Amino acid sequence: MSLLKLEKIKKSFTLGPVQVHVLKGVSFEVHAGEMIAIMGTSGSGKSTLMNIIGFLDQPDSGRYLLEGKETARLSDSELSSIRNQKIGFVFQQFNLLGKLTALENVCLPLVYRGIPEKEQKPMAMEILEKVGMGDRAGHRPMELSGGQQQRVAIARALVGTPSILLADEPTGALDTRVGQEIMDLFLELNSTQKITTLIITHDPRIAAQCPGTVRMQDGYVAGTEESP
Numbered sequence: 001m002s003l004l005k006l007e008k009i010k011k012s013f014t015l016g017p018v019q020v021h022v023l024k025g026v027s028f029e030v031h032a033g034e035m036i037a038i039m040g041t042s043g044s045g046k047s048t049l050m051n052i053i054g055f056l057d058q059p060d061s062g063r064y065l066l067e068g069k070e071t072a073r074l075s076d077s078e079l080s081s082i083r084n085q086k087i088g089f090v091f092q093q094f095n096l097l098g099k100l101t102a103l104e105n106v107c108l109p110l111v112y113r114g115i116p117e118k119e120q121k122p123m124a125m126e127i128l129e130k131v132g133m134g135d136r137a138g139h140r141p142m143e144l145s146g147g148q149q150q151r152v153a154i155a156r157a158l159v160g161t162p163s164i165l166l167a168d169e170p171t172g173a174l175d176t177r178v179g180q181e182i183m184d185l186f187l188e189l190n191s192t193q194k195i196t197t198l199i200i201t202h203d204p205r206i207a208a209q210c211p212g213t214v215r216m217q218d219g220y221v222a223g224t225e226e227s228p
């Protein structure tokens with residue numbers, strides 16, 4: 001059974017008098033443990049698709065099955081609990097809260113999940129160590145480099161072991177060398193923790209390192225590939 005399966009997902013936006021058809025029927029599936037790049041030029045609908053996969057937005061039509069379950073029938077509260085428990089998000093601009101330390105940022109998802117306060121810090125610390133940021137736990141985002149902030153953001157996405165890690169252009173704000181270090185971290189986490197990872201990118205060098213790719217073009221999936 002696939003972890004997630006999309007069938008003919010459609011999504012348009014209305015901009016004044018114009019309707020923009022962004023996703024015209026996107027279908028693909030992802031199995032547990034896979035690491036897949038979702039590629040496509042800027043404006044091809046990658047972020048729109050990620051928002052749908054992460055339940056931040058809903059498709060106009062099509063089916064989205066998560067662990068074999070139809071998600072269209074779920075209530076808002078069920079959807080937000082899936083979002084909190086099963087999906088970890090990583091964004092291009094890191095999106096850390098500036099007033100909180102690295103450790104406090106990583107604790108946030110645990111606060112939302114109602115994990116007892118005593119347990120939060122040890123869990124967050126363990127993940128911070130996994131991403132190589134154990135010695136920066138007390139730093140605020142401003143005191144960290146871009147690559148370090150992204151490591152903290154990855155720790156925040158992973159704390160509490162979600163089923164799917166969704167990363168939207170996670171290397172887009174970083175220079176090539178630091179972007180590669182972040183990519184190496186995703187590859188390592190995927191192989192050691194078996195975390196299912198979707199990396200959205202327009203950078204062919206990043207996509208080429210993912211074992212599988214889904215190429216978006218003109219609102220459709222133009223191709224899927226597995227690297228040898």
Ligand code: ADP
Pocket residue numbers: 013014015020022040041042043044045046047048049
């Ligand atoms: P990508 O992430 O591949 O660059 P996006 O999914 O962000 O592409 O956007 C795809 C298209 O949809 C663009 O033309 C964008 O302007 C449009 N779009 C995305 N979100 C909205 C929105 N909330 N309202 C109107 N148009 C949108």
Ligand code: MG
Pocket residue numbers: 046047048168
């Ligand atoms: Mg985008």
